[in-house]
Amino acid sequence: MARPRKTQQIDIRARAIAETIRLLDEKAATAITLSEVAVAVGCRAPALYTHFANKDALLRAVHDAGFRMMLEEKLALAARHEGDAFARLREGGHAYLRFAFERPGLYRLMFSPPPLVVTDENPFATDAGAACLAALRSAVRSCQAAGYLPAEDDAQTAFTLWAAVHGAASLVLQDRAPAADRDGARAAAMATVDMLMGFIGATRPPLS
Amino acid sequence: MARPRKTQQIDIRARAIAETIRLLDEKAATAITLSEVAVAVGCRAPALYTHFANKDALLRAVHDAGFRMMLEEKLALAARHEGDAFARLREGGHAYLRFAFERPGLYRLMFSPPPLVVTDENPFATDAGAACLAALRSAVRSCQAAGYLPAEDDAQTAFTLWAAVHGAASLVLQDRAPAADRDGARAAAMATVDMLMGFIGATRPPLS
DNA sequence: CAATTAATTTAATTTTGTTAAGTTTCATCA
């Protein structure tokens, strides 16, 4: 049965991405073989080449899927904090870190991505990572409207905040946090968000 | 001449590390082959196995060398800013980013390291990365003594600052900074340091 | 100076990404 009957077809593309995400929590991307992915999917390795140009393209698809997941969470969370801009920023930071800690392998791939596969379209046209940054930027503007933070340069402020939180996640996932155990390291990252929020809180001129 | 005469011996270990650092600025670690390294060193690939257990061990040695280089720079800079704790922190941030931007390939390897090679010794006993964090922590304490920052928890503060600056470097090296060109992205990272210093400056109670 | 150890080489092996060739199913169109 070279070509499977339509009734027993599986969505190789979607399953390969999902299984790779799962495998990423067991081993690094370089250690994952296409055979492994194929077995998990339920096909042979060359079948993957019908859906992805090569291994890097698969990893890039996983990378993109990661950012789409992150964006979804971000938008859902924003909807839950319509009112309080300051709280939205804080909860956004905490949620970001939970995302990273729940899927450490995926997070690592998202931020040390495989070389971009050459395509004819603009890679950033559909980049969910850029959309995540845009969402953060909108939260920053809400905070500015509430009197926090320097009034100008919301893009720069959003970048700074993302850098800080991403940096905390990244260091923790590499065991570079000054903490004895895993939970201590994660707590240190969470505390980073709180410290930043403390700084931001201090930027608000005292009520007169 | 299977074994080279002592007069014409080369220090394969040191040269392999140096040449790999150089190659890292041309291509990613996964794309560097041991043959390439061997050619650059002036030997054959299997000779590398006398000095490194495997490719990961070589990359780990490069990773460690990177942190030692960073530590040296950090200590040299600290010596130049004995007096002014605030300036030391700011200049330290800028120097950190210059380090990352001058050696992007090495920096990437330092923060998305290959799996740790199993050895019998404690990997953190000689970890220059930990020493870098300790140096930053001492700069934080100086700043606290000068009246900046929350007074307690220097370790947490140092971690937060490192996270922010590392995060900025990491995002820029992945083209995730909101800037049109390379120089704009790097400027955004530098501005991150300035913004943090602004926050820190604001933590000092106004002179009465 | 003989014997062992060390540092390298070339040759062989293995793993894994990728391509080629072959097979079955699906879709289209006369």
Place this chain on the structure above:
DNA sequence: TGATGAAACTTAACAAAATTAAATTAATTG
């Protein structure tokens, strides 16, 4: 409806690169 071509797989073959084995020569040591 049946032939034909395209699509989605399979198994087989290939190629590159990491690793190991075997062989060779130099250094060291007793």
